[in-house]
Amino acid sequence: MITLNVLKVGKVGIVSCSGEAIPEGTLSRLACRKVLDELRPDQTVTICLPLFIAGGTEERNFARDFPTITVDGCEKQCARKSTEKLSGKPGKSLLIPEILSRHGIAKPVNLRNLRPEEKATAQVVAEEIARAVDEILKK
Amino acid sequence: MSRETRKVVVIPCSGIGKVYGALARETVYELMERVRPGVVVTTCLPLLMIDDPEALQLITGNPVITIDGCPSGCAHKNVETHGIKVALTCQAINFYKAHKELKPGGIAELDENGRKLAAVAADELAHTVDELAQGEVEK
Ligand code: SF4
Numbered sequence: 329m330i331t332l333n334v335l336k337v338g339k340v341g342i343v344s345c346s347g348e349a350i351p352e353g354t355l356s357r358l359a360c361r362k363v364l365d366e367l368r369p370d371q372t373v374t375i376c377l378p379l380f381i382a383g384g385t386e387e388r389n390f391a392r393d394f395p396t397i398t399v400d401g402c403e404k405q406c407a408r409k410s411t412e413k414l415s416g417k418p419g420k421s422l423l424i425p426e427i428l429s430r431h432g433i434a435k436p437v438n439l440r441n442l443r444p445e446e447k448a449t450a451q452v453v454a455e456e457i458a459r460a461v462d463e464i465l466k467k
Numbered sequence: 468m469s470r471e472t473r474k475v476v477v478i479p480c481s482g483i484g485k486v487y488g489a490l491a492r493e494t495v496y497e498l499m500e501r502v503r504p505g506v507v508v509t510t511c512l513p514l515l516m517i518d519d520p521e522a523l524q525l526i527t528g529n530p531v532i533t534i535d536g537c538p539s540g541c542a543h544k545n546v547e548t549h550g551i552k553v554a555l556t557c558q559a560i561n562f563y564k565a566h567k568e569l570k571p572g573g574i575a576e577l578d579e580n581g582r583k584l585a586a587v588a589a590d591e592l593a594h595t596v597d598e599l600a601q602g603e604v605e606k
Pocket residue numbers: 345346347348349350352353400401402403404405406407511512513514
């Protein structure tokens with residue numbers, strides 16, 4: 329099914345958890361935007377996560393229409409769980425703390441006005457997401 | 468019964484693709500960190516989508532203000548889905564309509580005008596926050 333979708337639209341849906349209250353949520357958002365705007369602009373689309381509740385059928389079909397990568401800022405995994413429950417099973421689910429620990433990078437501490445090293449971390453996370461996009465598109 | 472200061476929960480909408488979503492979030496950070504620290508608190512909106520008990524307790528036990536980035540109204544709809552009436556719901560674009568000299572730009576991160584507008588909006592919301600914080604609390 330995922331393959332059919334990819335053939336049809338050639339795009340991967342990115343769903344970030346948004347995480348307003350946790351620095352890793354900010355990191356998730358920034359990294360996802362980097363992928364959408366800079367790293368894979370022609371291969372990715374996104375949706376505001378809470379539209380799965382507030383939107384209509386079109387929004388709720390997002391994870392059925394696109395193979396989807398969820399990106400979560402913490403173990404609560406709001407993006408993965410909400411997408412699974414309200415839209416469709418994600419093609420891949422990424423967790424910021426796991427990415428940081430794989431790269432031996434310290435957790436961010438700021439909710440906004442990220443420091444230069446936190447922005448560098450967003451780039452590392454974005455590159456992981458971009459690799460996941462490539463993997464899905466290769467399938 | 469006695470009057471004492473309550474927490475006021477201010478929830479932005481989680482917008483990831485729109486400047487007014489970013490403005491909503493920045494306004495909440497201004498309230499939390501500069502204008503009414505210790506009184507204004509927030510939660511990740513997606514926690515409400517997964518019925519997180521702590522997040523539900525927070526919005527059940529305290530007055531809630533929502534700030535939405537577009538007419539989809541994700542923040543207030545996600546709160547109201549849980550049967551909670553928000554004390555005030557705002558649309559971030561109205562902050563701009565009231566201060567046309569500050570046209571916000573940027574999506575992942577707001578530009579200078581956006582940051583200034585968020586600061587002004589937070590100052591203007593302070594009065595409502597104070598009123599809501601002065602609720603009657605059982606002792
Ligand atoms: S996964 Fe964690 S950081 Fe992201 S929205 Fe949920 S609670 Fe917030």
